[in-house]
Amino acid sequence: MIHTDSKSAIIAISDLRKHYGNLEVLKGVSLTIDEGEIVAIVGPSGAGKTTLLHAIGALSEFDGGRVVVDGVDVGSLDSDAAADFRGSRIGLVFQFHYLLPEFTAFENVCIPGYIAGRDRGEVERRAKELLRLVGLEERIDHKPSELSGGEQQRVAIARALINSPRILLADEPSGNLDSHNRTEIHNLFFRLRDQLGLTVVVVTHDEGLAEMSDRKINIVDGLISSL
Numbered sequence: 001m002i003h004t005d006s007k008s009a010i011i012a013i014s015d016l017r018k019h020y021g022n023l024e025v026l027k028g029v030s031l032t033i034d035e036g037e038i039v040a041i042v043g044p045s046g047a048g049k050t051t052l053l054h055a056i057g058a059l060s061e062f063d064g065g066r067v068v069v070d071g072v073d074v075g076s077l078d079s080d081a082a083a084d085f086r087g088s089r090i091g092l093v094f095q096f097h098y099l100l101p102e103f104t105a106f107e108n109v110c111i112p113g114y115i116a117g118r119d120r121g122e123v124e125r126r127a128k129e130l131l132r133l134v135g136l137e138e139r140i141d142h143k144p145s146e147l148s149g150g151e152q153q154r155v156a157i158a159r160a161l162i163n164s165p166r167i168l169l170a171d172e173p174s175g176n177l178d179s180h181n182r183t184e185i186h187n188l189f190f191r192l193r194d195q196l197g198l199t200v201v202v203v204t205h206d207e208g209l210a211e212m213s214d215r216k217i218n219i220v221d222g223l224i225s226s227l
Contacts, residue, residue: 010034011031011032017062026052026055029065038202039216040210047220058082092169093153095172105139109158136154169202
């Protein structure tokens with residue numbers, strides 16, 4: 001791994017480029033995100049928002065440029081190292097919660113900790129703490145079918161945090177929720193930032209969340225149009 005000595009930026013991207021066939025999706029994106037920031041990435045569909053998020057999270061390779069996240073040069077990682085990096089440094093939340101239907105909320109949150117080989121008792125204590133933090137301490141024994149959409153997404157957020165990542169990446173996390181639950185999820189990101197010291201990067205079409213964020217990054221046609 002290649003490390004950087006950047007003092008405040010937990011994410012540093014320079015001249016990031018990505019093609020899908022002949023289509024250039026990212027055309028030289030450069031930006032930094034400071035530790036503890038909540039940043040919203042906005043822009044029209046197809047502008048490159050999710051592609052940028054995937055590059056930050058070591059979910060896909062890119063064609064040019066450099067992405068340094070929490071001191072790690074993401075482009076230098078092979079597939080195994082990238083998986084280890086995601087498991088230990090990055091929490092991922094998607095529009096669809098992807099909870100396993102046969103397991104309870106508590107069990108769903110625990111699973112990534114078990115997979116990481118952490119002490120079972122430690123994982124289970126942490127899962128209970130996180131479910132309390134997201135307001136679901138009374139729902140831990142409920143399966144996903146017994147939870148509302150907003151509750152399911154809060155379980156998914158708790159699951160993303162079980163291995164104590166420093167960065168939470170969220171792709172349209174409130175896209176399927178009604179206005180009340182969207183507001184709850186948006187406020188939750190700020191509570192998590194304040195209580196856990198997280199850096200949060202959110203791809204969103206929700207202007208309410210974008211305006212609440214510390215900074216809004218607008219991407220149009222694979223380039224940043226405003227920071």
